[in-house]
Amino acid sequence: MKTFATLITALDSSNKTTLKKEAIIQFLTHATEKDKLWFLALMTGKRPKRSIATKDLKIWVLEITGIPDWLLVESYAAVGDLAETLALLLPPPLEKSDKNLSDWMEDISILQHASIEEKKSFVLSSWNALNTMERFIFNKLLGGNFRIGISSKGLVNTLAQHFGIDADIIVHSIMGEWNPYEFEFEKLIKGEYSDTYLSKPYPFCLAYPIEKELEQLGLVQEWQIEYKWDGIRGQFIKREGEIFIWSRGEEIISSQFPEITAALAQWKENMVLDGEILAYKNGRILNFTELQKRINRKVISKSLQTEIPVQVYLYDILELEREDLRPLPLQQRRHILAQLIKHNNQPTLQLSPLISPTNWTELRGIQATAREINSEGIMLKKKDSIYDVGRKKGNWWKWKVNPMTLDAVLIYAQKGSGRRSAHYTDYTFAIKDGDDLVTIAKAYSGLTDKEIIEVSRFVRQNSLEKFGPVRTVRPVLVFEIAFEGIGYSKRHKSGVALRFPRILRWRKDKTVTDIDTLDNIKKLIQ
Amino acid sequence: MIQFTSKGIYCIPGNFYLDPWQPVDLAIITHGHADHAHLGMKNYLCHHSTVGILQRRIGRDIQVQGVAYNDPIHINGVKVSLHPAGHIIGSAQVRIEYKGKVLVFTGDYKLQDDGLSIPFEPIQCHELITESTFGLPIYRWDPITTQNDRLKNWILSNQSNKKTSVLIGYSLGKSQRILNAVADMGTVYVHESIAKLNEVYTNEGIKLPSYQVIDLKMDTKHLERQIVLLPPALLDTRLIQKIPSLAYAICSGWMQIRGARRWRSADAGFPISDHADWDGLLQAVRESNAEKVYVTHGQTAVFAKYLNEIGIQAEEVKTDFGNEEDIQTVFTETQP
Numbered sequence A: 001m002k003t004f005a006t007l008i009t010a011l012d013s014s015n016k017t018t019l020k021k022e023a024i025i026q027f028l029t030h031a032t033e034k035d036k037l038w039f040l041a042l043m044t045g046k047r048p049k050r051s052i053a054t055k056d057l058k059i060w061v062l063e064i065t066g067i068p069d070w071l072l073v074e075s076y077a078a079v080g081d082l083a084e085t086l087a088l089l090l091p092p093p094l095e096k097s098d099k100n101l102s103d104w105m106e107d108i109s110i111l112q113h114a115s116i117e118e119k120k121s122f123v124l125s126s127w128n129a130l131n132t133m134e135r136f137i138f139n140k141l142l143g144g145n146f147r148i149g150i151s152s153k154g155l156v157n158t159l160a161q162h163f164g165i166d167a168d169i170i171v172h173s174i175m176g177e178w179n180p181y182e183f184e185f186e187k188l189i190k191g192e193y194s195d196t197y198l199s200k201p202y203p204f205c206l207a208y209p210i211e212k213e214l215e216q217l218g219l220v221q222e223w224q225i226e227y228k229w230d231g232i233r234g235q236f237i238k239r240e241g242e243i244f245i246w247s248r249g250e251e252i253i254s255s256q257f258p259e260i261t262a263a264l265a266q267w268k269e270n271m272v273l274d275g276e277i278l279a280y281k282n283g284r285i286l287n288f289t290e291l292q293k294r295i296n297r298k299v300i301s302k303s304l305q306t307e308i309p310v311q312v313y314l315y316d317i318l319e320l321e322r323e324d325l326r327p328l329p330l331q332q333r334r335h336i337l338a339q340l341i342k343h344n345n346q347p348t349l350q351l352s353p354l355i356s357p358t359n360w361t362e363l364r365g366i367q368a369t370a371r372e373i374n375s376e377g378i379m380l381k382k383k384d385s386i387y388d389v390g391r392k393k394g395n396w397w398k399w400k401v402n403p404m405t406l407d408a409v410l411i412y413a414q415k416g417s418g419r420r421s422a423h424y425t426d427y428t429f430a431i432k433d434g435d436d437l438v439t440i441a442k443a444y445s446g447l448t449d450k451e452i453i454e455v456s457r458f459v460r461q462n463s464l465e466k467f468g469p470v471r472t473v474r475p476v477l478v479f480e481i482a483f484e485g486i487g488y489s490k491r492h493k494s495g496v497a498l499r500f501p502r503i504l505r506w507r508k509d510k511t512v513t514d515i516d517t518l519d520n521i522k523k524l525i526q
Numbered sequence B: 001m002i003q004f005t006s007k008g009i010y011c012i013p014g015n016f017y018l019d020p021w022q023p024v025d026l027a028i029i030t031h032g033h034a035d036h037a038h039l040g041m042k043n044y045l046c047h048h049s050t051v052g053i054l055q056r057r058i059g060r061d062i063q064v065q066g067v068a069y070n071d072p073i074h075i076n077g078v079k080v081s082l083h084p085a086g087h088i089i090g091s092a093q094v095r096i097e098y099k100g101k102v103l104v105f106t107g108d109y110k111l112q113d114d115g116l117s118i119p120f121e122p123i124q125c126h127e128l129i130t131e132s133t134f135g136l137p138i139y140r141w142d143p144i145t146t147q148n149d150r151l152k153n154w155i156l157s158n159q160s161n162k163k164t165s166v167l168i169g170y171s172l173g174k175s176q177r178i179l180n181a182v183a184d185m186g187t188v189y190v191h192e193s194i195a196k197l198n199e200v201y202t203n204e205g206i207k208l209p210s211y212q213v214i215d216l217k218m219d220t221k222h223l224e225r226q227i228v229l230l231p232p233a234l235l236d237t238r239l240i241q242k243i244p245s246l247a248y249a250i251c252s253g254w255m256q257i258r259g260a261r262r263w264r265s266a267d268a269g270f271p272i273s274d275h276a277d278w279d280g281l282l283q284a285v286r287e288s289n290a291e292k293v294y295v296t297h298g299q300t301a302v303f304a305k306y307l308n309e310i311g312i313q314a315e316e317v318k319t320d321f322g323n324e325e326d327i328q329t330v331f332t333e334t335q336p
Helices: A002-013 A017-030 A033-043 A054-065 A069-079 A082-089 A101-113 A116-127 A132-142 A152-163 A167-174 A185-189 A258-266 A288-292 A302-307 A330-344 A360-368 A449-461 A518-522 B048-057 B144-160 B174-185 B192-203 B258-264 B278-288 B300-309 B327-332
Strands: A223-229 A232-239 A242-247 A271-281 A310-320 A349-351 A375-382 A396-400 A404-415 A424-433 A436-443 A470-472 A478-483 A485-488 A496-499 A502-506 B002-004 B009-011 B016-018 B026-028 B043-047 B064-067 B073-075 B078-084 B092-098 B101-105 B127-132 B164-168 B188-191 B212-214 B227-230 B246-251 B268-270 B292-298 B313-316
Touching: A002 A017, A002 A033, A002 A132, A002 B258, A017 A033, A017 A152, A033 A101, A033 A152, A033 A185, A054 A069, A054 A082, A054 A116, A069 A082, A069 B300, A082 A132, A101 A116, A101 A132, A116 A132, A152 A167, A152 A185, A167 A185, A223 A330, A223 A396, A232 A258, A232 A310, A242 A258, A258 A310, A258 A349, A271 A288, A310 A330, A330 A349, A360 A375, A404 A436, A404 A449, A424 A449, A424 A478, A424 A518, A436 A478, A436 A496, A436 A518, A478 A496, A496 A518, B043 B048, B043 B078, B048 B064, B048 B192, B127 B278, B127 B300, B144 B164, B144 B174, B144 B246, B144 B268, B174 B188, B174 B192, B174 B227, B188 B192, B192 B212, B258 B268, B292 B300, B300 B313
Parallel strands: A310 A349, B016 B026, B026 B043, B043 B064, B101 B127, B127 B292, B164 B227, B164 B246, B188 B212, B188 B227, B246 B268, B292 B313
Antiparallel strands: A223 A375, A232 A242, A232 A271, A271 A310, A375 A396, A404 A424, A404 A470, A404 A478, A424 A436, A478 A502, A485 A496, B002 B009, B009 B016, B073 B078, B078 B092, B092 B101
16 A cells, blocks of 8 residues: 555645656555556556445444544545545554555455445454554545546646557546456556547637627628537547547546437437537526536436436537548538538437527627526637637637626535535525514625635634534625526525525625625525 | 633632633743733742743743742742653642642653653642543554654655754654754754753753754755755745755644645645643553542543543533644744
8 A cells, every 4th residue: 555655645745747757646646456457447447446434434433433423524624535534534554555446446346235234343453453544545445426626637647648548548448347356457558458530529619708808800701600508528539430528627427328329329320519508498598507417427327318318519510431520611511510410300309490690789689698598608710710729719709698796694604525524614694584583695705715704704703502513603704696697596595595505705894784685685596 | 729710720728820811910830822921910839940931932021030840939838849741841739738638730741751740740749730632542652752753764764865854843842852852863953042951951950962053044065865854934934935855743742643744735744742641641640549620621521521530520611721732823933
């Protein structure tokens, strides 16, 4: 575990990408073949099924340490990570272990079929042979998420640089089913076990936020104008009959959208398309929050597919029958795309509708009401533009609707997790309902570290409870909350819920008498 | 015998205060950290070694009387004596005895022997007022040799990676400990604010290893790959960025938790503390044999509740202490 613990310590303690990369390369140089594979597996979300319940781990720690349950809860609130809390609570180890990562992973894999007594005895003897950091890693390995210090994308980029391989190839090579027992590390990431050409995506062409007056863009007729949709931007690849859906985050997400994969399979051509995955029901595009329910699910059940159906609004075509269409003018690409969509006739794959205002003033009116159809603004693309690489200024612009805002008062605060565990960073806000305060939103982000420290101090000095993670605070601090939408909801006391609430700024100039009222807020609901 | 007032902990028959935070006639000071030694007192009484610190930090012209450990004096019929607290140089527990009843105020303390301050001495008493800065069982310090080995290994790896090792800790107490621990690793450069307090140590006859004094406003090129000690106030300033090939580590008990290390995004964090850890707090309370325990600054509610559960009568007390190791103060604000 030493080599792996060194790596994790390095990844965990630095936020400098270069140092993280150095640490990974160090690890790859020193680790055994199997350890490298396990590392890759763990960091990219492939791990054995959880074999020990968190509840049992907690019980065993309480038994060993003799501390009361509430004290463990308090400790957890201060640490913000259960695996770490347990590691810190345990007494110092009496023994040592030189098992490496793959030995541990094999031991843990076997546990699935073990009795609870066997599990307990394994865990207790392991704890007794590991130092705090190793214990923390061990507890993480036993269960939950193993995401420490580096994203799977960051790891892929490091490997790409170190081995001189395209990042796309690595992503493709390590997706799908493989296990550390049958593969060789370098062969795996170099794609020797798979045909990587087929999945290779193009870099997305991205738009800049519009920064000039519309009139400066020239004639409105020179622009292809569409709504900006709030879904998952994707690249849809079909080559030699194989289908890959890539997200903007450069992850392959085909398995999360079986109905889209099925529709693509029905198309006669091989091609690469650019579009947006949207939740779509009864002729209406749904909130992104609906779509979110389908993200990061391992299995997409039939009922989920019925509950939250998806559809793709296709924007562009980049390749047809292996021919790169990106140098063609947008107008021409759009024409080709429209024809393909028409004759393949798959309802799941639609052409992104165009907006054709006669002048810029008319477009301003359309932009202002975009929210009514759950669009987040307007896209402007020059009709003669090529499909560029990355974010280039001039040809593509995005023009987002302004967020809605309200003033609310802080009433509950909770400590954050991870690096924010020492501070109160998770807030619940209220607005006025007559003489009462009713909760309207929770928000986690939007403040600077300095402001968080200031709010945390206020919370400590003005809270009613002494125990547990949540503090009720005197309603004094007023914040401006921005949000993208509002609807009725049973989840909040106020009966309304905000979409994407976040703290826009701390209104030190305002007091609780200045905050918004529920009656006023309800008027915003469409 | 004792009353907790808005000015500080007040001894009624003795008519004096313990570490008061508002001006009073007579203040008995446990140690020289700013949250315990405030300005504006007519008379100060503290351990001999603390006198110089108070004069430096509060003023040369203050009325201050130094006394030795275990050397009782009488104030208005109350017997008062100071006893080693092991926190920093001159740190003292205050024992007060009146009509056969004994009360001890610990101030800040630790049980580990840091090799520089005189080790903590347990004192029997009827009532104990204890701190609880690290009053959670997640805080358990490694033996000092292990702590020092970690520091040295970090410096060693910086040296082989051609990095400058910058260690950040309080200028009073922590810095001298670190200096002592790492002196054999190379030339140690200390910030001028630390150097001033080093003199307090040497004036008291405590031998410190040799060091160089630096002024970060001047040229810093020569610091490359060396060892540098800085106070926390310099974190987040431009000055620290002047140090070439910088790798910096924060030395504080709070660094026990990953979240705290990551919040500061330091290159390393070492849980080295001048406060008692969980086991230390419990041991101190048990060894005092106190019938009643008052818990000041830190995890007051948690520690008092736990003591009650294990059969030791305890209650929490609100004071102004504790800003010293208060995490946000330590790492973001300027130290007085």
